[in-house]
Amino acid sequence: MNIEIRQDYPALCEYVGQQVIQTLKNKPDALVCIAGGDTPLGVFKVLVEASQQGLDLSRAAFVGLDEWLGLGREDKGSCREMVYSHLFDKLPLRPDQICFFDGLTADPQAECERVDAFIAEHGHIDILVLGIGMNGHIGFNEPGADLNNRCHIVPLDPITKAVSVKYFGGVRDVTQGISQGLKTLLEAQQIIVMANGEKKAEIVATTLNSEPTTAIPSTLVKNHAHCTLALDTTAASLIK
Numbered sequence: 001m002n003i004e005i006r007q008d009y010p011a012l013c014e015y016v017g018q019q020v021i022q023t024l025k026n027k028p029d030a031l032v033c034i035a036g037g038d039t040p041l042g043v044f045k046v047l048v049e050a051s052q053q054g055l056d057l058s059r060a061a062f063v064g065l066d067e068w069l070g071l072g073r074e075d076k077g078s079c080r081e082m083v084y085s086h087l088f089d090k091l092p093l094r095p096d097q098i099c100f101f102d103g104l105t106a107d108p109q110a111e112c113e114r115v116d117a118f119i120a121e122h123g124h125i126d127i128l129v130l131g132i133g134m135n136g137h138i139g140f141n142e143p144g145a146d147l148n149n150r151c152h153i154v155p156l157d158p159i160t161k162a163v164s165v166k167y168f169g170g171v172r173d174v175t176q177g178i179s180q181g182l183k184t185l186l187e188a189q190q191i192i193v194m195a196n197g198e199k200k201a202e203i204v205a206t207t208l209n210s211e212p213t214t215a216i217p218s219t220l221v222k223n224h225a226h227c228t229l230a231l232d233t234t235a236a237s238l239i240k
C-alpha cells in the first residue's frame with residue numbers, strides 16, 4: 001500500500017481530488033464511489049471546481065457507499081444529504097448517472113440488489129474514496145464484517161452510533177446501516193483511504209501496524225494492488 005502525506009487538509013483534498021479527476025480523464029465513463037461523512041468534503045469541492053472548469057462528466061457514473069437506514073435527504077447528516085448537497089447538486093449530472101442508497105426504503109433487501117446491479121452493469125468501481133471510522137470501519141463494514149459481502153444491511157457498532165451524533169447534531173434512533181460490502185469494495189480498480197486530523201492518528205497507526213484482519217476492516221485494503229492511504233500530517237503523526 002502506498003502512503004501519501006500532505007501538509008494539511010486542503011492539500012490532502014487536492015491530492016485525492018486530482019486522483020479522481022485523472023481517473024475520469026483516462027476513463028470518461030468511470031464509476032466513482034466516494035464516502036459520505038466529513039473526511040471527503042474538501043474533495044467534493046475540488047471536483048465541483050474541476051467540473052466548473054470544464055471536466056467532462058457526461059459519461060461518468062457515481063454510486064453511493066452507504067446510508068443510515070431510516071434517514072433520507074431531509075435528515076441532516078444522512079449520507080444522501082451530505083453527498084447530494086456538497087457534490088451531486090453542484091455537478092451537471094443526469095439522474096441515471098447516480099445510484100445512491102435510499103435510506104427510507106421499505107424494502108432494504110431490494111435496495112441492496114438495486115445498487116449491486118448498478119455496479120455489476122459497470123463491471124466494477126474504478127475509483128473508490130473511503131474514510132476510516134474511529135473503529136476502523138470502511139463504509140459501514142464494522143469490525144468482524146464478512147469478506148464475502150456485497151450490499152447488505154448492517155447492525156451499527158456502538159462506536160459508530162456514538163460518533164453519529166456529530167452528523168445529526170444530537171442522538172437519533174438509528175440502529176442499522178445499508179452498505180456496500182467488502183467483496184465489492186476490494187474489487188475496485190483503485191482505492192484511496194483518506195484520513196485527516198489528530199482524532200484519526202491512532203486508528204491510522206493501528207491500521208498500518210496490524211496484519212490484514214476483519215477485526216479492523218481498514219487493514220483489509222493493504223492487500224489491494226492499487227491502494228493509497230492518503231493522510232494529512234496530523235493523521236500521520238503516530239506512524240513510526
Ligand code: F6R
Pocket residue numbers: 035036037038039040065066079130131132133134137138139140
Ligand atoms: C461514510 C462512511 C464512513 C466514514 C467514516 C469516517 O459514508 O462510509 O465509513 O467514511 O466513518 O467518517 P468521517 O469522515 O466523518 O470521519
